[in-house]
Amino acid sequence: MTFFRHTAPALALVLAACGGQSQQQGAGAPGGAGGQQAAPPPVSFIVVQQQAVPLTSELPGRLSPYESSDVRPQVNGIILERLFTEGDMVRQGQPLYRIDAxxxxxxxxxxxxxxxxxxxxxxxxxxxxxxxxxxxxxxxxxxxxxxxxxxxxxxxxxxxxxxxxxxxxxxxxxxRTTIRAPISGRIGRSIYTTGALVSASQANALTTIQRLDPIYVDIQQSSADVLKLRQAIMAGQVAKDGNARVGLKLEDGNDYGAQGTLRFADVTVDPATGSQIIRALFPNPNALLLPGMFVRAHLVEGTQQKAMVVPQRAVSRDERGNPVVLVVGAENKIEPRPIQTSRTAGDSWIVTGGLKPGDKVIVEGAMMLRPGMPVTPQPWNPNAKPAQGQPGAAAPAQGK
Missing domain, CATH: 1.10.287.470 (Helix hairpin bin)
Structure with missing residues (x-):
């Protein structure tokens, strides 16, 4: 018992000294074992450059026939015979009905x-x-x-x-007792049958003929957007495409395939909707497009010269909703940069202010980083998969 009374305090002092030395060694080893400091995290960036960017818009539209004609009687009488099959193609001048002559x-x-x-x-x-x-x-x-x-x-x-x-x-x-087709096209259903009494002054047509190849697409575009585009063209900021191309997306979401040409824009604005009608012409050899169908038109309005674009995934929003990007600044440190954008071009934003050619905009790897932190920049490869734990989009700048 006497031995333990004298040795216990000494053992406690030895253990305390060992523990203190261990803590000092742990605190004096920055970055982990061996005293090595961790490397800055990698980020992927793009270099902002000026380039020619085609301006496109996806707008709603309705299909309308290239030609349409209501077949009406021009004399009074009883229909004795119908000379066509509903839904067939008819040619101009082809007999359609015979009235008692x-x-x-x-x-x-x-x-x-x-x-x-x-x-x-x-x-x-x-x-x-x-x-x-x-x-x-x-x-x-x-x-x-x-x-x-x-x-x-x-x-x-x-x-x-x-x-x-x-x-x-x-x-x-x-x-006129023999009613003939006024135009060539596809004929619809017959409203009147054999034995019906018709007159030259009746309101209803006997049938309708529509020419569907080619076919029109009537596109609605906001008059404000049209005005903005025309002002940009007049200012020389946008080059007008002399042979404007139009793509088409069908109701099921698939692309039509063939491209159309822009014909004209209506000279009046609908006061109810504030939009203008833009008409495009599409080939329709297989009659896949039918009048009245709803479509989405991809309209190439022009080309903006010397435009700067950044991927949409690189742009975030601050607490006020303003667009912000992160750039690689001096000494490879992160810098938030407010920008101004005008519209999208594909999967990118067109930047009108806040950036200059040569800036390095971070696209991937900055989600968990804060402004002022050093990073290891590397060029962005859009085909590469982001590393685990590093989301693709840049993080909103929250300040230091």
């Missing part, structure tokens, strides 16, 4: 007989006028009788002209 054939015969009678009358009137002309020279008849004979002959000639016009009208009405 008996009354119109009778009208033609009556007009022809009236013309013959008028022609016979004119021969008699002109002969009488010639005889009276000889008699008036020898004062055998009065001048009044001669003038009456001349007036009768002129009236007879006018009657002949009127009867010729009446005959032509009757023949036109007879020809």
């Amino acid at each position: 008996a009354p119109y054939r009778a009208a033609v015969a009556s007009a022809r007989a009236a013309l013959t009678r008028a022609q016979a009358t004119i021969a008699n009137s002109e002969a009488l006028a010639r005889r009276y002309g000889e008699l008036v020279k020898i004062n055998a008849i009065s001048k009044q009788d001669y003038e009456n004979a001349l007036a009768s002959a002129a009236q007879a000639r006018a009657d002949v002209a009127a009867q010729r016009a009446a005959l032509a009208t009757a023949e036109i009405d007879l020809a």
Whole structure:
């Protein structure tokens, strides 16, 4: 017992000394074992450069036929026969319907007989006028009788002209009993069937023919965007594409494949929507595009020269919602940089202020870093997969 009383304090002092020495060694080894300092974390960057960037917009649109014609009767009568198959292609001038022509054939015969009678009358009137002309020279008849004979002959000639016009009208009405296609295209369903009574003044069309190859796409674009683009073109900031190209995305999200051409922009603005109609023309040989379909059009509006772009993944927002990027500054330290953007171009932002050519914008690896921290910069490879624990987008700048 006496031995333990004397040795216990000494053992406690030895253990305390060993523990203190261990703590001092741990505190004096920065960066881990061996006293080596950790290397700055790697980040991937792009070098900002000026380049020509095509300006594109994705806008809603509706398909409309290149040509459309309502087939209507121009005479009254009963439909005796329908001469086409609904949904088929028809050519211009092709017979579509036959209307009962008996009354119109009778009208033609009556007009022809009236013309013959008028022609016979004119021969008699002109002969009488010639005889009276000889008699008036020898004062055998009065001048009044001669003038009456001349007036009768002129009236007879006018009657002949009127009867010729009446005959032509009757023949036109007879020809219109066969209703023909006014244009070539695909014909729709027939609203009227055989035996239906139709008239020239009816409101409903018999059927509709539409030419679908090529086909129009009516695109709606905000008038404010159109104005902004025109001002940029006038200022020389954007080069107008003389052969503007238009792409098309269908209702199922797939690309149409063929490209269209821009034809014109409407000269008026819809006051209800504040938009203008831009019309583009697309080939449609397989009739895949149908009138009334909803599509998304990719419109190439022009090319902005000397534009600076940064990937969208490199841009974050501060607490006020303003765009910010992180750049590699002096001594490879992170610097937050507020920027101004105008619009997107593909998966990038077009930068209008805050950056200059040659700046190194961080794209990957800065999620957990803070401004002022040193980093190891390396060029960004868009095809490389980000390392584990390093998200692809840059972190918002929160200050030191």
